[in-house]
Amino acid sequence: MINGVLWILGCQLVGEVIVGSLGLSVPGPVVGMVLLFATLCVRRPGPGSGTLRVADGLLGHLQLLFVPVSVGIMVHAGAIRQQWLPATGGLVLSWAAGLVTVAVVASLLLRDRASGGRA
Known part of the structure; x- marks a missing residue:
């Protein structure tokens, strides 16, 4: 499971580095998500892999990820x-x-x- 978290966060970090170094106008996490998608397409992890278990756990608590957006809307x-x-x-x-x-x-x-x- 730690391996899955490291893959997800590693792809996000690489996305941030790519955006920062190239000066792209795309958010780093979006580039990281594309990298993670490409990695998953190449690696084809099994149903019990750590990355998929972490993703399922995040999806189970997806409503919590909308709290910062809601606060930002109220602030602005x-x-x-x-x-x-x-x-x-x-x-x-x-x-x-x-x-x-x-x-x-x-x-x-x-x-x-x-x-x-x-x-």
Whole structure:
């Protein structure tokens, strides 16, 4: 289990270092999450691996991870009140982009499944 925590935190650290050294405008944890995804795709851990057990434990307490976001919204409520139109526009556009992305990926996967996995 410690091994799983170290993989997750190590990927986050590498993501932070990459973003800091290259000056990217992407958050370090996002780069770390992409690195962790690539690592998991290559390593293909079994169902009982430490990384997957740690991830399941984090998902079991996911609601606690929203507490800092909620506090941030309350702290910056005045700025949000003044900038409600751009904030709402950004939320709607990001929701629509996510929805379109999921629809495209799902249709590609269904098409691949219908063809029997042949490209």
